[in-house]
Amino acid sequence: MQTAHNASIQEIGALPEDPQALAELAGQSMYERDAASQGLGATLDEISPGKATMSMTVKAHMLNGHKTCHGGFIFALADSTFAFACNSRNLTTVASGCTIDFLAPAFEGDRLIARASEYSLAGRTGIYDVHVSNQDGKPIAVFRGRSYRIKGNVVEPQQPAVNDEGRPPGA
Amino acid sequence: MQTAHNASIQEIGALPEDPQALAELAGQSMYERDAASQGLGATLDEISPGKATMSMTVKAHMLNGHKTCHGGFIFALADSTFAFACNSRNLTTVASGCTIDFLAPAFEGDRLIARASEYSLAGRTGIYDVHVSNQDGKPIAVFRGRSYRIKGNVVEPQQPAVNDEGRPPGA
Amino acid sequence: MQTAHNASIQEIGALPEDPQALAELAGQSMYERDAASQGLGATLDEISPGKATMSMTVKAHMLNGHKTCHGGFIFALADSTFAFACNSRNLTTVASGCTIDFLAPAFEGDRLIARASEYSLAGRTGIYDVHVSNQDGKPIAVFRGRSYRIKGNVVEPQQPAVNDEGRPPGA
Amino acid sequence: MQTAHNASIQEIGALPEDPQALAELAGQSMYERDAASQGLGATLDEISPGKATMSMTVKAHMLNGHKTCHGGFIFALADSTFAFACNSRNLTTVASGCTIDFLAPAFEGDRLIARASEYSLAGRTGIYDVHVSNQDGKPIAVFRGRSYRIKGNVVEPQQPAVNDEGRPPGA
Incomplete structure (x- = not known):
């Protein structure tokens, strides 16, 4: 991910007002704490x-x-991408449920790309679509996630430490 | 998993007729080749x-x-358990889709137990329910998998090598 | 449905404390206002x-x-049964989403029976399973519903009129 | 629906080769036999x-x-639209499962528009997305259908009568 600022999140004072800069900051912060996505070797390419x-x-x-x-690793990539998309406004949001359909197999060495986009957001709940394809653009899986916003921010102004109060079910 | 025979699958000649012995043999064979489940540290406790x-x-x-x-790791555990259940009759079967609902969070050190059971099987397609709970019996997630039987057997008589022809979408 | 009291809901003063009597009262009240279930010819047999x-x-x-x-009518029966189950504690609850899998066709004259049961309930959200079978006990469809509790009661004490404030998405 | 020919399907001899004309013919034929969609007052506007x-x-x-x-009627509209989309190539196709998420309520007098499109089609199975909105363009529900192609054609050349052999589970 290309972030607007390469400053560590520890140095953040006031949060950016620009939605794109805020999305990048939230994404960077989540990724730094996300051992699961890192362990998968998944990179956050855009937010x-x-x-x-x-x-x-x-x-x-x-x-x-x-x-x-x-299938669990394909799901994990889709689920992580969903998590970044639904937390991109810096409001702590968790997965309440997901549906995945597998369309074609993926093989060793394939590069899988997952693209998540918000289909609806009303009150605390949202619906996100994630499309996973391989390096040739072939569809591998399609995923739909249901999100639920809880208390807290991904990055808190002045004290951007880990949010221990949000104890989400999923992602 | 307690298998009826501890023989390596390479030694298998004729397949057992007893459905329980066949399920255990198929499970042992799948598990030995399943780097993903092994990498998760997931154990096959019963089949x-x-x-x-x-x-x-x-x-x-x-x-x-x-x-x-x-959520991806909870899904992966459920998905693996689904895969073992739907291949337990030694007929190669793959996941066509799954739905998961997350009920409560799981924390570091929790021992998650996933139990899969077949709800229906008609022609090539089946429906399986998987319930995931933690060490205290608290429900963590509920999963429904749709399976599709393809050609081949998990363990082939006389030549129980890896089935390279079944190229399944998921699990 | 056999209700504990055959009194019209208009006559209700205090609500029953017994959970079973309250479920029957809520069910009777919902059914009387539910033109959709009535139009389908669906009967509420137990709550x-x-x-x-x-x-x-x-x-x-x-x-x-x-x-x-x-499939829409099979879904509608399952969805109605889910709605009665998730409102059975007299707390106004709506559907946020559902998944259905069709297992076998139903034909003209078949009597379809849908049985809904709560799998989990935590905070405002619940998961319900509904199994639909025909008169011979053959499974026709399996349904999973996600519920969300909103403000209000199905039957309000003293003023058991229609709750116009709950404007739910689904059933 | 505007069909290329207003001829009754009984008069059809050879099937049109043009995919659009074939889709319109299949749609007209299905609609004429589809008491359920007609009973809902649903119109087929485009295929x-x-x-x-x-x-x-x-x-x-x-x-x-x-x-x-x-919710059952919103589902029924989405499910019918899915059925027309997945039969639009004149190959008899049935629903194997569906997922719906309800986004906002619909009220008496609302005109609901459902748009179905094929996301993937591989072998006998397909994935279709259906978006339901109201007359103001407000999203009401989002639906994903899984299809399975069986034997037969929607309209058979020379004998375009009802296909009694396809006994599908759902729509």
Whole structure:
């Protein structure tokens, strides 16, 4: 992800007013704390209000007994991308549920790209669509996530530490 | 998993006729080739025709920015358990889609138990329910998987090698 | 539905304390106002806290171009049963989303029975499973509903009129 | 729906080769036999290969106890639109499952418009998205359908009678 500022989030005082700068700050902050996405080797390539793009290479340890990428890792990439999109306004938001349909297998070495976008946001709840394709643009999976906004901000002004109060079910 | 025979699958000649013994053999064979489930630290605790139970401990690298288990790992455990249940009759079967609802967060050190059972099986398609709870029996997530049977067997008689022809979308 | 009291809901003063009597009262009240369920010919056969059973006969006007029951009517029966189950504690609750899987076709004259039960309830949100079978016990569809509790009661003490403030998305 | 020919389907000899003309013919034929969609007052406004648009006015008998449109009727409109889209290539196709999320309530007199489009089609299975909005363009529900192609054609050349062999689970 290209962030507007490369400042560490610890140095942030006031939050940016520009929605795009705020999305990038929230994304950077989430990613730094997100051991799961990092462990998958997933990168946050783009983030903007209501949207995010991540990508990940399928590695040997992600293969199932059929020598194709285990559905759980495809889901994890989609779910992470959903999480970045729904937290992109710096309001702490968690997954309440998701549906995924697998369209084609992914193989070792494939680069999977997941693009999440907000379809609706009303009150505390939102619906996000995530499309996962491979390096050739072939659709691999389609995912729909349901989000629920809880208390707190991804990055708090002046004290941008980890939010321990939000104890979300999912992502 | 307690298997009827501890023989390596390479030694298998004729397949067992007993459905329970066949389920255990298929489960053992799948697990040995399933780098993804092994990498998650998930164990196959029980398998029988149409059913499977797996468990997994939530580790630090599975935590998201909220310090709770990333939904992708909970999904992966449920999805693996679904895969073992729907392949338990030794007929190669893949996931076509899944729905998960997250009910409560899981934390580092929690032991998650996933129990999959077949709700329906008609022709090539099946529906499986997976319930994930923690070590205290608290429901963490509920999952429904749709399966599709393709050609081939999990363990082929005489030549129980990896089935390279089944190229499944998911699990 | 057998209600504890056959009194019209207009006559209700204090609400019953017994959960079963309250469920029956809420069910009776909802059903009287529910033109959609009545129009489907669906009957509320049983209601108890967190559970409901409804049934409906497939009529000619419910058939699609394949001469089987249109999935929308099977869904409608399941969705109504879900609505009665999730309002059975007399707290106004609406559907936020549902997933249905069709297992076998239903034909004209079939009597469909839908049984809803609460799988989880935490805060304002719940998960309900509904199983739809025909008169022979054959599974026709399986449904999962997500509920969200809003303000208000199904039957208000002293003034059990229609609740106009709850403007729910779905059932 | 505007059809290329207003000829009754009984008069059809050879099927049109043009995909758009074939979609319109299949749509007209399905609609004429679809008592369910007709009974809902749903009209087929547009059909093309992989796509369909239908609309329906919310009537008094569609209201639930909250005086909003019962989710089952919103689902039925979406499900019908999905059925027309996935049969638009004149290959008999049925629903295997669907997921709907309700975004905002619909009221008596609202005109609901459902737009279905094919997201993927591989072998016998497809994924379709249906978006339902009201007369003001406000999103009411979002639906995802999974389709499965069976034997037969919507309109058979020379003998365009009702296909009794396709006995689909859903729509």
